[in-house]
Amino acid sequence: LLFLQRVLLLVASDVDALCACKILQALFQCDHVQYTLVPVSGWQELETAFLEHKDQFKYFVLINCGANVDLLEILQPEEDTFFFVCDSHRPINVVNVYNDTQIKLLVKQDDDLNVPAYDDIFKDEEDEEEDSESESDGSEPSEKRRRFEEDVIERTMKRRQRREWEARRREILFDYEQYEYHGTSSAMMMFDLAWIMSKDLNDMLWWAIVGLTDQWVQDKITQMKYVTDIGILQRHVSRHNHRNEDEENSLSIDCMRIAFEYDLRLALYQHWSLYESLCNTSYTSASLKLWSVQGQKRLQEFLADMGLPLKQVKQKFNSMDMSLKENLREMIEESANKFGMKDLRVQTFSIHFGFKNKFSASDIVYATVSLMENIEKEGPETTNFIKALDSLSRGNLDKLHQGLDLAKKQLRAIQQTVASCICTNLVISQGPFLYCSLMEGTPDVKLFSKPVSLCLLSKYLLKSFVCSTKNKRCKLLPLIMAAPMDVEQGTVIMVGIPPETETSDKKNFFGRAFEKAADSTNSRTLHNHFDMSIIELKTEDRSKFLDALISLLS
């Protein structure tokens, strides 16, 4: 990966992409590679950015975008343009996979990609010419021609075989492209690259951890995949951080240390009060059903069971009595078990800067998301992106703290919206899926016009709904959520998420379904997001679109 020319870096707007970007930037700095960074939030921006820069650049690096469409088809690049794609979106478009000149994919060999075999999906020109002789398209005659056996029977056989082959090809591609899911985190891929080049630093390792944690927070990967990848990173963590353990006392202020931990699955609790965190964490709030009066009562019982005074619980975690904090994790876990919350403990990592600052990986994810999707306008669109990117650097504690504050606001907003949706029965079963639509005028509705926030809301809502409903069938349904996007243009943003079950493979079929429903109804939709399961839609077209979706999925 050694460039002599300037490189254009196109980075999607998600935390994993930001982390991968940080690692790559550090590597570029090592090798004195010049680059230009352009944030892209969707296909349109990607295309625009490419067209604007294609004259000046030959090398394009795409992070968390580009793998799942035919890039050459969309961008129509010159022959001497090269794309390096590091993207966790799956399935990877087959043309990208089999193009070995212009498109280089950064993927793990052992990620199960299940890409169809080349011969099953591509046939070469020669064969095609043979069969389509009658419907020539006016292309130049071939320079050389081979003479085949002229046997009429053989030819008709060939035609039949070809039809069968085509039917099989459609089937294979349908199976392959049906579900959207995510592969290994891009930040982890970049870290691997740095490691192979022996240029991995502890900072890069931390970004890899945050990237993976983002996938977990966003529910993009299975529990299994998360635990496996945590294991991989843990080995790197002990390799990079063992020296410090020996000389704990000599730890200097500006030194950073990463540690593996079994931590509580409570959002931001070390920077909040325990009480707030319990109320605004999806897992606890859903399990205790905090939106109801009984739920609130259960929370009180839970706290009483732990023997924690309400006063202590409600004050800042940092200021809690040291004596209480000592065995806090064990105490909470024990009581949580009694209240049916068996998975409150998670494997994760934390980072220490000097003595004072400690953050868990998920803290960073929440903070970065909030900075990235901050709805308070401060200058052009890219400001948020740059701010979020900066907050990942060690030296920018103030930005990080600002992010944490925003994240608390965001989590509260999500929790309140979930509570009101459930209390007012806004989640309705449409048959093959659940549907919930936020009205214009709902508090915080503007926040949910942003894709990551809306996805988080949807996941939290579905978790809570599954806990609240007694309808067994409904528990197994996926959810479609819609929120106003642009009132002036009359558009909504719509996202579909897979069912919330314990064994969920996190595979999402809404991407294809949305495409088909839009086609069959001529709905004015915009498939602009790198996740195909997020679309924009004209408000007037919503009902016919949903009708089509229902009949499609029934």
Next chain:
Amino acid sequence: MPVVNEHSERMRKFKNKGKDAAALRRQRVEVNIELRKAKKDEQILKRRSISFSLIEESLSPAEDKRNEQGVIQLSLEEIVEAVNGSNTELQLQATQATRKMLSRQKDPPINQIIELGIIPRLVEFLTYADNAPLQFEAAWALTNIASGTSEHTKVVVEAGAIPAFISLLASPHMHISEQSVWALGNIAGDGPLYRDAIINCDVIPSLLALVSPVTPVGFLRNITWTLSNLCRNKNPYPPLDAVKKVLPVLICLMQHEDKDIISDSCWAISYLTDGSNDRIQIVVDTGILPRLVELMARPELIIMTPALRAIGNVVTGTDEQTQAAIDAGVLAVLPRLLRHTKPAIQKEAAWTLSNIAAGPCRQIQQLITCGLLPPLVELLDKGDFKAQKEAVWAVANFTTGGTVEQVVELIQSGVLKPLLNLLLAKDSKTILVILDTISNLFLAAERLGEIEKLCLLVEELDGLEKIEALQTHDNNMVYRAALNIIEKYFSGEENPDLQPGTGQDGLYHFSVEKQDFNF
């Protein structure tokens, strides 16, 4: 007056610029064609390497024993032995077995056969005039080997196949003669080197002798294709005297009723016109242009495409050559092609038009008279983007070479709106051409003293804001061109006389509705 002189001097410069641009674009098309070729070669290579394991498999002895059509199946060792042996019966069997392997649909084992070292022997078989079946099988096998990569073709040529095939053209057996035509076509198709090697062995007279009113259509198709390969490729071009010998026969073949024959002979003409002006002249002199234009109007893509390509090449030539194409009626056919559903045809037609528009103003006048402006404007508005780019060039060339009256007519046909819309394109080159065109329009307006009206029209069509936006464009040249227009024509404080509502008379002289513009 010095001012006028300076002005016309400028116009002249612009005009030259237009010509350069046309030349540039011609080159671009050439590059495209070459890329297409490269791609195809690459694909073939790819296919071979991917299927390598399959070849091994199907060559295994177990497979060989399977006998489908009563042909005796032989192992590779047996083939080598039989081919090198003296038993004529076994020679024929082995050669036929080889030919069968090479002509199966999937994965012909070209490399393996070459590695057996039997190619020189197969070439020798071509000379066995008393054993026609053996000659035929060897010719077919060698044809298929020559159909592979350049390396494969080289093996055949270096075994001395060219003279052997050329003498076989005169074989009393038509199927052997036809197979030899095919083999020579493959060798010529490899590139200019072997093409000229064949031509230097005096292939053309024997090849042309095969064309007669009684030649079967299938045979004639093969001959036409081989002739087209003899005209194909540049660096260098085929020798002039060879071209002059082939041309009359090609002209004849273009009158045939078979579509494939017409198509391949049109392609041959398109290769011959894809060159310097003296090469174009040779084709123009045959008087074939009217037929080409007629074929350009045919609905079949395989005929329309090469005919259009050939005519497109001709109008890259001199004004006289372009005039010959106009006289042949090209302007009457182009509107239909500009509106064709296939983007590739739209693009090629627009490219052709752009080169005609680069001509002197009398040719531009013919273009107007023949009604080319409406389809041009439509294409600019709604065409495929690549075709739009060519259409932009057509307009640019038009404004460079056209008279003031002609430019006014262009504006009246509604060109401004789609042209200004294309300023939103992402392609800086296209934007630059449009900005140049706009400058040209203002120059024309200046001569009429109608700058204010043009300013207003541009503003009404939201053009001003688009040009203003381009001042922040990343491309420095775009930025400067946009700035230049703004500074020159839009920077003065608003003249109250120019506000809408005053001076209404003639305010819309440039607009589409009003046709009675007087000078």
